[in-house]
Amino acid sequence: MMTEQTKTARLRQIIKILNHYSVVKNITLQQNPIEVRQAFEELGPTFIKVGQMMSVRTDLFTVDFTRELRKLQDQVKTDDFTAVKKAVEQELDVPLTDIFTQFDENPFASASIAQVHHAQLKNDKKVVVKVQHPGIDSEIELDLALFEKALPLVNWVPQSSVIDLKSLVREIRNSLQNELDFQKEIVFAEEFYRLNNGWKEIRVPKMEPAYSTKKIIVMEWMPGNSLETLIQAPEEPILQAGLTNSELKKTISELLVEHFMKEVFEDGFFHADPHPGNILFQLLDEAENQADQPLKSKKLVRKLGKQTYHLSYSYHQKLQPFRLNFIDFGMMGTISPEMQTKMGNTIIALYSKDNQRITNAVRSICKTKGSFDEEKFTSELDEFLNRYLNLPIKEIDLQKLFSQVVTICHDNNLQIDDSVTMLIKAFGTLEGVIEDLNPDLSLFEVVAPFAQKFFIKQLHLKDELQEMGLDYLSSLKALPKLPSHTLTVLDTFSKGKGKLNLEVKNQKALLERAEAMVNRLVIGLILSALVIGSSLLVQTSPSGHTLISNLGIFGYSIAALSILFLISESFYRRYRKWKDR
Structure with a gap:
């Protein structure tokens, strides 16, 4: 049970370290990422987890920031053996x-x-x-409790509204509770x-x-060393198991992408944290490689007349002289068959560079959270796609593309499905590994064929033809009734019974603008009346009658001040519009 004294001591420690490294300022301005990483390392597991989650949010943070935070996966203090x-x-x-x-x-x-x-x-x-x-579970629970209590106090932080902090803390809690229960990891x-x-x-x-x-x-x-050892290996042609380092890196990068696509589009179950520390690289000599090649079997059924023949044969799968051994399963993701199809359609749409198809595909993987203006969303997405998709296929950065699309969705009150968010996170981690191994590899070119293969696999030609046939027969059945329906519609309009419903987009904004214009017109009329009335008072006041004359001058003064205020307001609004461009 956590005591109030423990809570207070931990809170003081957090505040002291955050202030020492100017964490809030650095995150807000996205500067000095090394200081933020050092602060999170000192603050312990909960903050390391926060940093790891931030390291894949390329839609919110700069590349330098996310790359530095990825280093939080290493150099954690160890416990005494006792x-x-x-x-x-x-x-x-x-x-x-x-x-x-x-x-x-x-x-x-x-x-x-x-x-x-x-x-x-x-x-x-x-x-x-x-x-x-x-004691790690108690430490994490204490930090999470402090997070939740501190949420109302962070509204003063500039740009804090960019991130849904309640949702972030909830995500951190769920993620950490899953990782603390090793029984779940066993199942995974x-x-x-x-x-x-x-x-x-x-x-x-x-x-x-x-x-x-x-x-x-x-x-x-599992034998082997962290994949990081291969990443850091020199590029000169040092032969290892018949391959140079460069050839090994290229082969492994292609294998990792192919394996990830298999996880996503075939299994629907993927490793959500494929960083180098979770993958061991093992080199094999020729004998070891031969011994480890699995025996595959195939069966063939053939008919000759009325006689059926069963043929079977076995062969050893030919493998490269290395193995990639996965060793940590604390963070895994699942994706439903329906979402697999939607993600496949999204990738194919991106590959086809068809803006309308991309917009429809993106909308299908999102949920609406708040007011949504489809025309605004389509316009913003089109503007980005027209600028980005004009690049050659090889130059398209798939991770940056996804990140920008996520940002546009967020700005338009669209929330990407949770399984897709986890998928993008995993892909972001993998993208960093691939970039280190093989910077020349175009992920877009590698990923698109897998999405197309999945799409074709899901296409049941017989069912599709049956559905098309039913639609065609329904259309033929309705065709003879088309002239009578047309005459009914024309007859309705000729008798004046027709109604036309028009929907005005941004109706609220237009009404507010119209109301503001009417208010200004009324103020202008009042000021005109005030000037005319004041002029009459000054001109018709008897000689020496200062009260009436002063009333006229007072009216002039009020009118002059009001006009100056309106002119100042107009200039200020124009300045704000110019500054916001």
Whole structure:
């Protein structure tokens, strides 16, 4: 249970660090991203998670800002082995030595939620043990409670309205609660294993659910080093397993994109955080590569007259001399068949460069939140697309394209579906990896064929023909009635019974503008009457009768001041319009 003293101490720490690094100012002005990253690292897991979520919001933050925040995935402080041992034994309710014959005291990796140790089970199987940082759940809950209490106080921050803070905190809470429950990660990992292990050069570790709990995961040990080691490798032609570094990077970048498209358009279940720390790169020699190539089987059924023949054959799938081993499954995304179709249509529409088709596709993946002006949305999207899609296909940056479309939707009260938001986040992370591996690769050119393949796969020609035939027959059936319906319509109009309904767009704005014009006209008439009345009082006042004369002069003064005010207001409005352009 959190005490008020603990809350106060944590709040003071947060305020002190935020002020020291000028975090609010730097985020608002999008400057000094290194200072923001350092502040989040000092503040711990909750803020690291916030930074990671910010790192993919390229629609809100600059490229320099998002790239710097991606570094939050590394260099997290580790826990002492005594605390780790105690946590494992409490969770498993047995001494460490009853399960493991060997357990490395020093972790080989540490993230915001947990750290990872090498170990060996009693059956001599090499495993990896992911242990949640002791007390991390209480720390995160405290930070989230402070976030929620502080929400009403941030309205004074410039540009705070750009981000829906309530929605952001809710998203952070849901994401962190899912990551804190390792049982959910076990379910995700086993599903990812079923769908992806053995697919080309992709490998996934097998879980050990019998030794896993809500705070501990035990999984199969996977060989290799972080993909970052290959990214940082020199470009000169150093041969590795028959390939140069450049060739390896190019091949792996294409494999990662192809695999991600398979996850999205075939599985509907994708890794939402495919950064280099979550992927191990393993080089194999010729013998290891041959031994690891899976045996594939195919069956053929053929008829010869009335006799049916069954043929089957097996072959080894030819693989490149490396493996990509996925090792973390805390953040996964799902996409429904319906949304798969909509996303496929969106990508195909972008590839076709058809503005109307793109607009319809984007609208289909959004929900309306508030007032929506379709003409304004279409106009803004058309203006952006006409400027951006004139580029050659190879030069189109798919991530920037998606980010700008998201921004236009947000500005027009359209909310992208949550599954698509997670998909864009994952694609943004992957895009950064691909850019580091192979800057010349055009993601747009690689992604479009997968969307087209999915579209064709979903197209059931027989059903489509049946539906077209039914529509055609319905039209033929209604055709003889067309002349009588036409005569009925003409007869209605000839008798004066016809009605024409017109809808005026932006009716409220037009009425407000008309009202303002009428008000100014009335004020002008009043001022004219005031000037004429004052003139009559001054001219007709008896000689020496100062009261009537003063009333006339007073009227002149009021009229003059009013006219000066109206002129000043007019100039100010013109200045504001000029400045806002």
